[in-house]
Amino acid sequence: MYNGTIFDIKGFALNDGPGIRTTVFMKGCPLRCLWCHNPEGLSPEPELYVKQGKCTRCGKCAASCSHEDCQPYGRCLHVCPNGALSVCGSVMTSAELAKRLLRDRDVYEMSGGGVTFSGGEPLMQHAFVGEVLGILAGEGIHTAMETSSFAAHDVYRKTLEHVSLVFADMKLSDREDHIRYTGVPNDNIKKNLRWLLDESGKKCIIRVPLIPGITDTDENLAAIGEFVGDAETELLPYNAMAGAKYASVGKTYPLSADEYRADERILNFFSHAVIR
Numbered sequence: 001m002y003n004g005t006i007f008d009i010k011g012f013a014l015n016d017g018p019g020i021r022t023t024v025f026m027k028g029c030p031l032r033c034l035w036c037h038n039p040e041g042l043s044p045e046p047e048l049y050v051k052q053g054k055c056t057r058c059g060k061c062a063a064s065c066s067h068e069d070c071q072p073y074g075r076c077l078h079v080c081p082n083g084a085l086s087v088c089g090s091v092m093t094s095a096e097l098a099k100r101l102l103r104d105r106d107v108y109e110m111s112g113g114g115v116t117f118s119g120g121e122p123l124m125q126h127a128f129v130g131e132v133l134g135i136l137a138g139e140g141i142h143t144a145m146e147t148s149s150f151a152a153h154d155v156y157r158k159t160l161e162h163v164s165l166v167f168a169d170m171k172l173s174d175r176e177d178h179i180r181y182t183g184v185p186n187d188n189i190k191k192n193l194r195w196l197l198d199e200s201g202k203k204c205i206i207r208v209p210l211i212p213g214i215t216d217t218d219e220n221l222a223a224i225g226e227f228v229g230d231a232e233t234e235l236l237p238y239n240a241m242a243g244a245k246y247a248s249v250g251k252t253y254p255l256s257a258d259e260y261r262a263d264e265r266i267l268n269f270f271s272h273a274v275i276r
């Protein structure tokens with residue numbers, strides 16, 4: 001049985017697939033997209049999270065303490081008078097997570113919903129996620145996954161075996177641009193997406209983030225439109241609030257852009273696209 005590290009479990013999720021769902025946010029992502037709005041999902045390890053609006057910089061948590069759970073972080077997790085300090089990320093076994101997810105079975109059945117894996121990148125913990133997916137499939141639960149598709153091809157195919165619906169990103173078609181803006185090349189992503197679209201027989205929705213001047217150029221959208229053909233596609237306009245959580249995990253938001261104003265131009269590059 002595998003252990004996994006999770007940074008959130010959100011019940012009653014309405015936008016992560018059909019029906020009412022429970023969404024599991026897996027910790028860790030091999031990409032570093034400049035526009036990422038989940039900075040607490042990037043590191044694979046549990047980490048300190050400081051709610052910036054609540055922290056008064058009183059310094060009480062910096063005093064040394066003897067609590068065992070505080071030692072890895074060099075801060076006392078139990079003295080904050082404002083409830084500003086916590087650890088983001090907890091470790092569970094696959095059986096523990098499956099048990100938690102099956103608690104909401106009545107909600108899934110009543111609403112036509114299920115479980116969605118998100119992140120971070122769920123495939124970074126593929127052995128753990130695959131084990132949970134196998135348990136859920138055995139219980140007849142509908143499952144979905146939001147993924148960058150950045151994984152070895154055999155891992156991709158094996159882990160998606162029990163996934164009912166795949167939300168797969170396609171951010172940038174050009175290999176060098178992909179490296180420049182996400183930190184990794186897109187060769188394995190394209191290979192995985194081709195299999196997903198042409199051979200897997202799985203229901204999938206391609207998601208394209210619209211980042212001004214980076215992903216929303218005519219050249220990139222035309223190339224992605226050609227690659228995905230008539231696949232169902234969702235266009236996700238950049239959210240200017242994306243940087244809000246970076247300071248909470250001690251990171252600096254690398255992008256500065258205005259709120260995205262989606263226009264009809266971008267729809268012309270796709271056969272079946274909607275703007276979300």
Ligand code: SF4
Nearest residue numbers: 029031033036120148
């Ligand atoms: S793939 Fe998703 S989670 Fe990973 S860095 Fe990019 S936007 Fe963030």
Ligand code: SF4
Nearest residue numbers: 055056058059061080
């Ligand atoms: S996290 Fe809490 S205890 Fe630590 S400096 Fe901020 S307000 Fe003080």
